[in-house]
Amino acid sequence: MSDGGTRVLVTGATGFLGSALCPALRRLGAEVVALGSRDADLTDPTSLTRVGSGRFDRIYHLAAWTQAGDFCLRHPGEQWLINQQINTTVLRYWAERQPKAKLVSIGTSCAYAEGSAHREEEYLQGVPTESLYTYAMTKRMLQVGQESIRRQFGLEYLTVVPSTLYGPGYIVGAKQLHFIFDLAVKMLRSKDLGEPVVLWGDGTQRRELVHVADFVATLLDLEPQTRNEIVNIGAGSDFSLRECAEILADLVGIPSADIQWDLSRYVGAKVKRLDTAKIDALLPDRPRRNLRTGLSELVAWLRATGGHLGRRTAA
Numbered sequence: 125m126s127d128g129g130t131r132v133l134v135t136g137a138t139g140f141l142g143s144a145l146c147p148a149l150r151r152l153g154a155e156v157v158a159l160g161s162r163d164a165d166l167t168d169p170t171s172l173t174r175v176g177s178g179r180f181d182r183i184y185h186l187a188a189w190t191q192a193g194d195f196c197l198r199h200p201g202e203q204w205l206i207n208q209q210i211n212t213t214v215l216r217y218w219a220e221r222q223p224k225a226k227l228v229s230i231g232t233s234c235a236y237a238e239g240s241a242h243r244e245e246e247y248l249q250g251v252p253t254e255s256l257y258t259y260a261m262t263k264r265m266l267q268v269g270q271e272s273i274r275r276q277f278g279l280e281y282l283t284v285v286p287s288t289l290y291g292p293g294y295i296v297g298a299k300q301l302h303f304i305f306d307l308a309v310k311m312l313r314s315k316d317l318g319e320p321v322v323l324w325g326d327g328t329q330r331r332e333l334v335h336v337a338d339f340v341a342t343l344l345d346l347e348p349q350t351r352n353e354i355v356n357i358g359a360g361s362d363f364s365l366r367e368c369a370e371i372l373a374d375l376v377g378i379p380s381a382d383i384q385w386d387l388s389r390y391v392g393a394k395v396k397r398l399d400t401a402k403i404d405a406l407l408p409d410r411p412r413r414n415l416r417t418g419l420s421e422l423v424a425w426l427r428a429t430g431g432h433l434g435r436r437t438a439a
């Protein structure tokens with residue numbers, strides 16, 4: 125596949141996913157205009173008008189204001205105001221200034237109602253998990269916005285819904301980490317600094333994980349094949365937190381018996397797994413790293429960057 129001659133705009137380019145997507149697009153030959161909040165604060169409705177008047181073939185809309193853990197529980201009002209504004213800025217720019225561009229946006233598995241089968245046709249149905257309600261609803265509203273603009277003006281979009289992404293390159297800073305990074309950081313700090321490993325919940329909550337490089341490769345293969353659709357990009361299999369923790373403990377070199385489980389802490393949904401029938405039919409041979417291989421890349425990256433040393437962990 126080649127993207128030579130195409131012009132692409134990426135919002136959220138400085139984030140975890142954007143940092144993997146932009147180089148991949150450039151490797152395919154695309155000219156990429158990569159934006160973080162310092163380049164264009166999307167809560168300012170005029171921010172994208174400063175990007176210039178050139179035409180884009182695609183807009184990858186990744187920007188969102190969120191973090192993992194209990195962040196969404198503690199910031200629902202701000203999340204509504206900020207994410208609705210970010211999305212409206214992008215939708216208006218697309219509809220009014222870039223109607224030839226295809227908008228590729230990133231949805232969330234949290235938008236699915238608890239207990240649903242997480243099939244694409246259910247994305248806007250039922251009530252999302254209460255603790256992630258606002259974040260989920262802003263993602264649903266983004267989908268409603270795209271579909272409304274398509275209906276009235278005939279523009280093209282694609283919404284992809286990832287399960288939790290992991291891999292090297294995660295920005296380990298002041299943010300609350302997605303559980304898998306939190307686990308890896310705690311294990312490495314235990315190994316290097318002798319800190320106890322205290323994990324949230326009882327370890328039975330189940331999650332699926334998609335390596336960020338696999339997600340990017342899948343997205344780039346999928347994009348030309350689909351329009352005006354929602355497509356889940358899930359792993360097709362899930363793991364309990366306990367299983368993930370045991371693999372990480374083994375990779376880091378600490379006894380898994382040292383892991384303590386804090387039953388009083390927030391654990392989110394018990395099970396989160398996307399239905400993958402649609403992507404399986406579209407891309408049956410998409411890349412899917414074995415979890416242990418992917419986690420060993422993450423551990424090697426944290427060790428190489430010392431990313432685990434400079435931060436306090438979530439417990």
Ligand SMILES: NC(=O)c1ccc[n+]([C@@H]2O[C@H](COP(=O)([O-])OP(=O)(O)OC[C@H]3O[C@@H](n4cnc5c(N)ncnc54)[C@H](OP(=O)(O)O)[C@@H]3O)[C@@H](O)[C@H]2O)c1
Pocket residue numbers: 135136137138139140141142159160161162164165166167185186187188189190210230231232233285286287288289290295302
């Ligand atoms: N990571 C996952 O597991 C996962 C799973 C499902 C869905 N998603 C979705 O995938 C997308 C990318 O996720 P990610 O993990 O890469 O997120 P991330 O690392 O938190 O990055 C967020 C990006 O959004 C930008 N941003 C935040 N507020 C902004 C504003 N006011 N104006 C302009 N840009 C702003 C950030 O810019 P600065 O760097 O300048 O702050 C950053 O580039 C998000 O839409 C997220 O909801 C992610």
